[in-house]
Amino acid sequence: MQHNAERADNEPAEIGPDPLTFEDVLAVARGHARVRLSERAEQGIGDTRKHIDALAAAENPTYGVSTGFGALAVRHIPPERRAALQASFVRSHAAGTGDPVEPEVVRALMLLRLHTIATGHTGVRPETAHALAALLNSGLVPVVHEYGSLGCSGDLAPLAAVALALTGEGEVLDTAGRRSPASEALPAAGIRPVTLAEKEGLALTNGTDGMLGMLVLALRDLSELVDVADVTAAMSVEALLGTDRAFAADLQRLRPHPGQALSARRMRELLANSPIVASHRGPDCTRVQDAYSMRCSPQVHGSARDTIAHAGTVADRELASAIDNPVVLDDGRVESNGNFHGAPLAHVLDFLAVPLADVASIAERRTDRMLDVARSHGLPAFLADDPGVDSGYMIAHYTQVGVLTELKRSAAPASVDSVPTSAMQEDHVSMGWSAARKLRSAVTGLRRVLAVELLTAARALDLREPLRPAPATGAVRDLLRTRVDGPGPDRHVAPEIEAAEQLIASGAVHRAAAEHVDLAVEGGQQ
Numbered sequence: 001m002q003h004n005a006e007r008a009d010n011e012p013a014e015i016g017p018d019p020l021t022f023e024d025v026l027a028v029a030r031g032h033a034r035v036r037l038s039e040r041a042e043q044g045i046g047d048t049r050k051h052i053d054a055l056a057a058a059e060n061p062t063y064g065v066s067t068g069f070g071a072l073a074v075r076h077i078p079p080e081r082r083a084a085l086q087a088s089f090v091r092s093h094a095a096g097t098g099d100p101v102e103p104e105v106v107r108a109l110m111l112l113r114l115h116t117i118a119t120g121h122t123g124v125r126p127e128t129a130h131a132l133a134a135l136l137n138s139g140l141v142p143v144v145h146e147y148g149s150l151g152c153s154g155d156l157a158p159l160a161a162v163a164l165a166l167t168g169e170g171e172v173l174d175t176a177g178r179r180s181p182a183s184e185a186l187p188a189a190g191i192r193p194v195t196l197a198e199k200e201g202l203a204l205t206n207g208t209d210g211m212l213g214m215l216v217l218a219l220r221d222l223s224e225l226v227d228v229a230d231v232t233a234a235m236s237v238e239a240l241l242g243t244d245r246a247f248a249a250d251l252q253r254l255r256p257h258p259g260q261a262l263s264a265r266r267m268r269e270l271l272a273n274s275p276i277v278a279s280h281r282g283p284d285c286t287r288v289q290d291a292y293s294m295r296c297s298p299q300v301h302g303s304a305r306d307t308i309a310h311a312g313t314v315a316d317r318e319l320a321s322a323i324d325n326p327v328v329l330d331d332g333r334v335e336s337n338g339n340f341h342g343a344p345l346a347h348v349l350d351f352l353a354v355p356l357a358d359v360a361s362i363a364e365r366r367t368d369r370m371l372d373v374a375r376s377h378g379l380p381a382f383l384a385d386d387p388g389v390d391s392g393y394m395i396a397h398y399t400q401v402g403v404l405t406e407l408k409r410s411a412a413p414a415s416v417d418s419v420p421t422s423a424m425q426e427d428h429v430s431m432g433w434s435a436a437r438k439l440r441s442a443v444t445g446l447r448r449v450l451a452v453e454l455l456t457a458a459r460a461l462d463l464r465e466p467l468r469p470a471p472a473t474g475a476v477r478d479l480l481r482t483r484v485d486g487p488g489p490d491r492h493v494a495p496e497i498e499a500a501e502q503l504i505a506s507g508a509v510h511r512a513a514a515e516h517v518d519l520a521v522e523g524g525q526q
Contacts, residue, residue: 012036015133017044017119019320020112022312025216029108034137037118037129044120045129051332052123056082056198062334063326065123065198086196087167093160093205094170096145101158101210103141103173105440108213109155110136110162112319113204119322121329122203131166131194132204138189143171143179144210150421151342151432154323155210158433163204168193207323211345214436215315218349219308221443222356224510225450226304229359230263231513232453233297234270235473236366239460241280241377242290244271247298259305264298269517274470276461291375293365300362304355311348318345342432346415349435356442357407360449364397364404367453370460371397383459383487390490393456396497400452403445410442451500454480454509462486472516479503479512 013027016038027033037045055062061076077085114132117124135142142165148157164170165182172185186193196204237244247264271277289295326336371393373381384392414435420427458477461469469477483499485491503509513519 010034012137014038014041015111015114015118016041017322019316020115021319022216022220022315025108025111025213025319026220028111028136029104029213029217032107032139035111035114035133037114037133041118041120041129042126045117045124045126048120048123048328049125051328051334052199054332055334063336065326065334082198083195086198086201089201090160090163090167090196090205091169093156093201094164096148096157096161098146098148100143100173101146101437103177104217105210105213106141106144106158106162107136108217109144109158109207109209110142112209112212113159113162113207115319116207116209116322116324117203121322121327122324123199123328123334124203125197125200128166128194128196128200128204131191132162134189134191135162135166135186138186138191139175140165140172140182140185140189142182143173146437149210149433150419150426151208151211151346151430151434152340152421152426152428153325154205154207154340154342155433156205158210159205159207163196163201166194166204167196202326203324206325206340208318208340208342208345208432209323211342211349211432211436212315212318214440215311215345215349216319218352218436218439218443219312219315222304222308222352222446224507225443225446225504226263226301226308226359227266227513227519228450228454228504228509229301229304229363229446230266230297231270231473231476231509232363232450232457233294233301233366234267235457235461235469235476236370236453237267237290237294237297238271238274238276238469238473239370239379239457239464240290240294240366241276242294243281244268244274244277246290246295247271252298257299257302257306259309260298260302262305263301266517266519267298270472270513271470272472274468274473276464276467276469279467291365291369293362293369297362297366300355300358304359307351307355311352314344314348342430343415346430346432346435349432349439350413350415353407353411353413353435353439353442356439356446357404357411360404360407360446363449363453364400367397367400367456370456376460379460379463383456383463385487385489392490393452393459393493396452396455396493399497400449403448407442407445407449410438410445414438447501447504448497451497451504454500454504455484455496458484459487470516472513475512475516476509479508 012034142162144158144161149155168183252261252264381387382392382394384390414431484496
């Protein structure tokens with residue numbers, strides 16, 4: 001795919017056989033970039049389809065071309081019934097339930113399926129590939145339900161919902177989020193519904209695209225949230241009269257984990273030139289060392305960074321893959337395979353939920369410390385204006401704990417919970433879609449946990465006046481003050497949590513800190 005920096009504004013991105021990048025997926029899923037097939041893709045798709053047409057005309061049956069599917073693969077289907085076979089396949093597999101998944105997820109999985117088609121290994125006809133690209137460009141989003149995929153033959157039910165929309169059945173969402181029948185929306189958008197030919201039902205549905213799309217989106221969000229966790233941790237260390245000495249570079253070199261070193265460096269820079277830290281640096285300070293939740297923040301955040309980097313490597317490999325079954329090889333052979341199995345993605349999706357919950361857990365411990373008069377080193381109880389009359393952020397902490405407990409439960413892996421299906425043909429499934437869905441929810445939970453720490457640390461910094469925070473942490477505190485007032489009598493707290501969360505989600509907190517600290521993306525997807 002031609003990268004954003006290499007194409008003019010509004011020029012469609014070319015999708016070809018070369019690997020996609022994170023930025024490619026984000027540009028289409030969130031940025032609504034338009035797409036078109038490259039000349040190489042057009043050539044490869046056309047050449048491969050010739051092999052499928054030849055096999056369709058042959059007497060010997062070929063799975064997915066002239067047979068049934070799954071446990072019904074032993075049945076040979078006569079030519080006059082194959083269009084009905086494809087339609088029946090898509091209708092029966094579009095069997096999801098639950099709320100529609102987010103449009104950005106559906107756009108990501110559509111792009112990823114189009115990319116696999118563009119590799120020339122699926123046997124899809126050029127007109128079907130063009131229809132999928134047109135649907136993506138139209139802004140219409142097929143209604144894909146939350147439940148239905150087991151991550152076995154890829155994301156069958158979600159991808160079948162997209163294929164169903166291509167045929168003019170099912171429902172779609174327009175850009176305003178209104179639902180309408182695909183039979184009406186596609187012609188209105190200038191798209192002719194597709195009548196699927198041999199092999200196309202399988203080719204449109206046998207992929208890990210939903211899992212992969214959600215992984216890419218989550219990795220981008222998590223990379224920024226770990227940066228924000230460094231920011232809120234530094235604010236908390238400062239507010240609790242902690243030290244930055246534990247973050248020194250020479251100490252970090254004794255344990256050379258790259259993520260730890262990066263978080264420690266960023267926390268040092270965030271706390272640089274802090275009058276609050278300087279105020280207790282001298283011989284009068286009797287504290288030997290800070291609590292783990294302060295001193296070990298780089299270790300916990302850094303481990304999350306290294307896990308994100310590992311998951312990014314897996315995602316990069318999958319972005320370079322052509323996932324289908326059966327697959328058409330360069331020499332024209334059509335071979336069954338197991339590449340659609342979601343295990344590689346499911347494992348890292350589950351893996352990411354563990355450090356995510358731990359980053360949230362250590363943030364909650366710092367928050368609690370600032371609210372506890374016995375451990376906050378001079379701050380009022382619960383940071384209240386008049387403790388006893390006012391409760392301050394006592395219940396905001398309850399909310400933070402409630403979210404944290406959900407994140408801990410979400411850290412239980414989905415990928416170990418295989419249930420055999422399809423009359424024991426698909427007797428080991430990955431549950432990767434479920435792992436992705438719970439990770440997606442957990443990303444939102446981590447943002448909420450950090451929002452409460454941001455509120456708490458900012459108020460604690462205010463209460464340290466006349467001492468001033470560091471330029472970087474002070475800039476983040478000042479940003480929050482544009483949306484949330486400083487210390488004072490109790491007021492409605494829920495809107496303050498929401499405002500803090502929105503500032504994090506919008507990237508404003510990240511940008512405010514980045515004006516003083518190098519928060520540029522490092523190490524690929526890190």
